[in-house]
Amino acid sequence: NAGVTQTPKFRILKIGQSMTLQCTQDMNHNYMYWYRQDPGMGLKLIYYSVGAGITDKGEVPNGYNVSRSTTEDFPLRLELAAPSQTSVYFCASSDTGFGNTIYFGEGSWLTVV
Amino acid sequence: GENVEQHPSTLSVQEGDSAVIKCTYSDSASNYFPWYKQELGKGPQLIIDIRSNVGEKKDQRIAVTLNKTAKHFSLHITETQPEDSAVYFCAASNDYKLSFGAGTTVTVRA
Numbered sequence: 143n144a145g146v147t148q149t150p151k152f153r154i155l156k157i158g159q160s161m162t163l164q165c166t167q168d169m170n171h172n173y174m175y176w177y178r179q180d181p182g183m184g185l186k187l188i189y190y191s192v193g194a195g196i197t198d199k200g201e202v203p204n205g206y207n208v209s210r211s212t213t214e215d216f217p218l219r220l221e222l223a224a225p226s227q228t229s230v231y232f233c234a235s236s237d238t239g240f241g242n243t244i245y246f247g248e249g250s251w252l253t254v255v
Numbered sequence: 256g257e258n259v260e261q262h263p264s265t266l267s268v269q270e271g272d273s274a275v276i277k278c279t280y281s282d283s284a285s286n287y288f289p290w291y292k293q294e295l296g297k298g299p300q301l302i303i304d305i306r307s308n309v310g311e312k313k314d315q316r317i318a319v320t321l322n323k324t325a326k327h328f329s330l331h332i333t334e335t336q337p338e339d340s341a342v343y344f345c346a347a348s349n350d351y352k353l354s355f356g357a358g359t360t361v362t363v364r365a
Contacts, residue, residue, distance in 0.1 A: 146298075182264070182358070183357060184259075184261075184344060184355040184357040185344065186355075187352075187353070232298050232299070234298075239350065240287075240348045240350055240351060240352055240353040241286070241287045241350045242287070243289070243304070244289075244301070246291075246298030246299050246300065248296070248297055248298045249296075249297070249298050
């Protein structure tokens, strides 16, 4: 039972480079999320999706893009990486939205130098 | 928007003692309050949650209490064990948004 799987686990980017964090879930959940976690700041929502073809901004969307072409996949795209995007990124999913259990992946550690 | 404050930021307890983490929220429309545990190098995992129509919920050594009037809720861990060492996050949801506290690093001393 894989749950939420995200790749890569670790990545170092140079300023200005772009990359995509991959996320897939095998629980047939409608809702998917991307969070970033910075020390002492908790988890901040970047983007979320309520179903295939539907995405919406969270609290901190600037510098990121997402797409949701299938129920299973929800990639996060970083364009023109900046040092401020150095963080730990978590993909997550849930069956019925923010008012129920959210299942997190194991995280992707990204450093922009 | 919702603001969730969590205290303390760090907590060190002797094995076998109790640990208490407190959170306050600002949005009176919040009706769902989950607690997540994050072990080193892992993603957060739900350990217990409570809804606004319940004042207290218990699951073995962990319990959560909710005071809607005061807008605060707390996590209680009794008989702490080394495997309880982790970062704990509280959160509050109004169905349209889930806001997290900044986290509490709990260390259980042997």
